[in-house]
Amino acid sequence: MKFKIAILFFWFSLNCWGQKQFEVFFDFNKDFPNQSSILSLNEWIANNKAIEITRLLGFCDSIDTKDYNKNLALRRIESVRELLDKSGLKFNKNLDKIAYGKEFKQSKIQAENRRVTIFYTEIVKEPIESAFSKQIRNSKVGETIKLPNIYFFNNSARIVPKSESSLYDLLCAMQENPKLKIEIQGHICCQMVNDFNNISTARARAIYNYLLRNKIDRKRMSFxxxxxxxxxxxxxxxxxxxxxxxxxxxxxxxEN
Structure with a gap:
């Protein structure tokens, strides 16, 4: 029997590797978490919305029979599951719910044995690629692309605040495509002959300096x-x- 228990816990240790866990505690012979654990659980839920519950393990102390304790552990698991469900947390479609009567290594402190252990993993969301970043990624060498929604104050190289999101899109494109090399080109309007104040160069330089400040290698760009x-x-x-x-x-x- 001890050999089987050892195998069982070895199997759990392998399957729980890389997962995080949180423990909820119960008073003697109760199937609903005690007040202290409810407060801790609520705080934990508030700070862990982007997770997936993978396993719920229920335990009891050594008092009473193995079958009674296993049934009590099942009820404890279910009460915790309901609390998590009402909080809107996500469950793995193959959620494990396992109750133990007495067949586990118990703590000498009985209160530590009256618990449900929640195993969970963090949900990593894939970043959403902007249309501009996708355009950059699919562009060919020699292609010219207009930076959308880049605006400057009149007759200056100062970028207006509403253009910050477009600058960030360009920065992301440079970060996501490490082989990308570009020439930043400035253009003006409304003058028949020349750019007397060299505003077009100053505006191109402003974009260049923004990328430089944000750690883009100067060897990857010119203006x-x-x-x-x-x-x-x-x-x-x-x-x-x-x-x-x-x-x-x-x-x-x-280059791209």
């Missing part, structure tokens, strides 16, 4: 201002939309 040399729409533009589309920052894919 250049093209002024009005590469307009999308003929200058002078006919409306505000054409001006906005000419006033842009693009990236040229050098």
């Amino acid at each position: 250049k201002g093209y002024g009005v040399l590469k307009p999308i729409h003929k200058i002078p533009e006919q409306n505000q939309t054409e001006e906005d589309e000419n006033r842009r920052v693009e990236i040229l894919i050098l």
Whole structure:
């Protein structure tokens, strides 16, 4: 019998490897957690919403018969399961619920034997790839891509706050594609001859500096201002939309 118990616990130790656990305690002959454990359980649930319950093990103290204790352990498991379920926690579809009567190594402190052990794993959510990051990943060498929703204050290289999410998308694309090398290209609108204040270069440099501050290797990127040399729409533009589309920052894919 002792040999079988040893095998059983060895099997559990293998299957619980890498899992975390939390213990709920009960008063003598009770099948609902004691008040102290309820408070601890509620706090644990509040701090562990992104988990999956994989196993519930129920235990009793050494008092009374093995069969009585096993039945009590089953009821303890069920009360804990109901509490977890009401809290909205996720259960593994192959959830194990195992009750022990007396056939386990008991603590000399009886209160420590009256428990349910919750085994769980953390749910790791896959990051959602943005449309821009996906576009970058699928781009070819020599392809030019406009940075969406990148705006600057009038006649300056200061990026407006609402553009921060687009900058972050570019940063993520650079982080997720370590082989990616780019040229950041600045363009302006509304001038017939030249970029007298070199605003297009300053704006391209602003994007470059943002990536540099966020640990992107300078060897993977360069910047250049093209002024009005590469307009999308003929200058002078006919409306505000054409001006906005000419006033842009693009990236040229050098390696990917």
